[in-house]
Amino acid sequence: DAKTTQPPSMDCAEGRAANLPCNHSTISGNEYVYWYRQIHSQGPQYIIHGLKNNETNEMASLIITEDRKSSTLILPHATLRDTAVYYCIVRVVGTDKLIFGTGTRLQVFP
Amino acid sequence: KAGVTQTPRYLIKTRGQQVTLSCSPISGHRSVSWYQQTPGQGLQFLFEYFSETQRNKGNFPGRFSGRQFSNSRSEMNVSTLELGDSALYLCASSLEAGLAKNIQYFGAGTRLSVL
Numbered sequence: 001d002a003k004t005t006q007p008p009s010m011d012c013a014e015g016r017a018a019n020l021p022c023n024h025s026t027i028s029g030n031e032y033v034y035w036y037r038q039i040h041s042q043g044p045q046y047i048i049h050g051l052k053n054n055e056t057n058e059m060a061s062l063i064i065t066e067d068r069k070s071s072t073l074i075l076p077h078a079t080l081r082d083t084a085v086y087y088c089i090v091r092v093v094g095t096d097k098l099i100f101g102t103g104t105r106l107q108v109f110p
Numbered sequence: 111k112a113g114v115t116q117t118p119r120y121l122i123k124t125r126g127q128q129v130t131l132s133c134s135p136i137s138g139h140r141s142v143s144w145y146q147q148t149p150g151q152g153l154q155f156l157f158e159y160f161s162e163t164q165r166n167k168g169n170f171p172g173r174f175s176g177r178q179f180s181n182s183r184s185e186m187n188v189s190t191l192e193l194g195d196s197a198l199y200l201c202a203s204s205l206e207a208g209l210a211k212n213i214q215y216f217g218a219g220t221r222l223s224v225l
Contacts (some may be wrong), residue, residue: 036216043114043200043216044153087153094208096143097166100153 004088004101011107012082018075020104022088025069032091033064034098035073037084044087047073078108112137114203114217122223128189131220135182135203142184143214144176147198156199159184160207188222196224 005023012018024033032051036044048055048062050071055062061074075082085103115134123129135142144156155168159178176186182203188195198221202214 041198041219043202043218046213046215049213095166096141096158096160096202096204096207096212096214097155097168098143098145098153098202098214099155100145102152 006088006101006104009105012078014108014110015077018078018106020073020086023070024090027068027090033071034089034091036087039084080108083108114201114215116201116217116220120221123191124225125191127191130185130187131199133184133201136215139203139205140182141204141207142178143202144186145200191224193224
């Protein structure tokens with residue numbers, strides 16, 4: 001199972017874009033990259049996922065490098081409510097097993 | 111549509127006891143997974159159920175078990191509780207099992223304290 005590496009913490013000013021990096025250098029061809037966030041011990045909340053193409057939804061954008069060894073989650077206009085721990089996860093297609101790393105604690109400040 | 115419901119939200123047990131946690135998935139979801147979250151180990155996968163069958167199991171001792179019922183509701187059981195079992199236990203549900211477009215939705219969790 002591929003592992004992910006994320007910076008332990010990041011800060012972002014409110015209204016600015018938050019760019020959260022993730023390394024997954026051992027990812028396999030059939031593994032998806034998922035992003036979840038967890039706000040203060042609530043259950044993790046799904047944000048976005050992708051295989052090899054960039055993805056965008058109402059919450060965020062996901063940029064995956066061509067070699068798929070890393071990705072970046074972009075929150076275009078961070079708000080105080082985006083303060084949370086963000087997890088970059090790989091998932092093997094065919095299972096629902098999510099392998100969580102240690103995550104990045106994003107602090108959005110006014 | 112109601113989200114994933116976990117009961118109870120909080121639980122206090124003593125060492126040696128056993129505990130059963132319950133998870134009701136989102137209506138129409140047939141796959142249920144369980145995770146344990148501790149400050150030291152983070153979020154770790156316990157097991158995954160689909161159509162009343164365990165499809166995957168994480169690296170946990172046999173004291174941890176689970177099952178899924180025909181209505182997709184799931185329970186997990188921990189026997190002979192140890193202090194280290196104190197954790198937030200999270201349940202997640204998804205529409206089908208293992209599909210590429212699957213999204214897992216998590217409940218709020220059950221916080222278990224073992225004294």
